[in-house]
Amino acid sequence: MSPVSGSNMQQAAPVQPGLAELFVSFVKVALSGFGGALPWARRMIVEQKKWMTAQEFNEAFALAQFLPGPNVVNFSVVFGARFGGVPGAAAAFFGLMLPPLAIVVVLAALYARYGDLSALGRILSGVTCAAVGLLIAVVAKMAMPLFTKKLDWAPLIAIVAFIGVAILRWPLPYVFLGLAPVSIALAFLRS
């Protein structure tokens, strides 16, 4: 496959993906992404295709992680833009999003038709209980480094965000705009 669009940015990466290849690669990431697409993206980009070094991958992913929105979706944009500007970002993004969206629309149509079946309702309740358990595990894994690193104000911010959103049911934008500046300022002062 020849490179479709020439890169307009200087890149040290040894291999340059073309647009079609970007699209197909992110389709694969999307469809193998049960329980987090990140390990698949890393395997493909760093180990198989050698489009990025492990270091470059980590830096691009760190950026995708702190931006608002889903990590892996942001990553597709950051990655695609690096190799092909707007068309590259679009190719990676649509590769990542279109197959899952098509699947989920089919599932939504099935749910609209059969959602009232009591057996289906019971199964989904059970799956929801398990999904909540997974979220708790994610929270526990995220919380650990906060207590070991010197981010002593961090648990307080997390608790206030939790109470605001879960207990007081304040809208997310208010909680974000109230807490993010405080948290970032504290992080800046302690750095």
Place this chain on the structure above:
Amino acid sequence: MHGGVLATMAAYFASLSLFAVGGATAAIPDMQRFIVDVMHWMTAKQFTDAFAIAQMSPGPNVIIVALIGYHVAGVAGASVAAASMIGPSCVLAFVVTRVWDRFKEARWRVAVQNGLVPLSLGLIAASAFVIARTTDHNIAAAAVTAVTAVVAYTTRLNPLWLFAAGGIAGFAGLV
């Protein structure tokens, strides 16, 4: 009427997009508040069902907004919801990636990264809490949640097995 619903949904998800630090999961409590409590577009059970389906589906969890959109206004609703929730954050990602490398060593860049982590942690914990409040209403359901949490924390088992176990417990009428 239909156009009004689509416009309301587009405005809502677009306003949420740039505040969802930690991904769509962080925005679940706000979605439940707006979709179930304010607009009454879905029941609490339908909302948690959408959450469960999105977790089981391949791809990023943000596709829950397509399930919500479909429920409200069919395929047009799914498209509008997905585009409004994902569009603004993607444009931001594109713009930021263009200038980011210039600030590689900046002290404020590290502060922004470190400052947002506890916020998304609190939001994801809130997400677990509001979903659990709808779904974990007996001892067996709470047990499924607790066992899944321990297994997911201590092993690298594929989550699909945990969903399957939860689904079987549900089918058996335990939860």
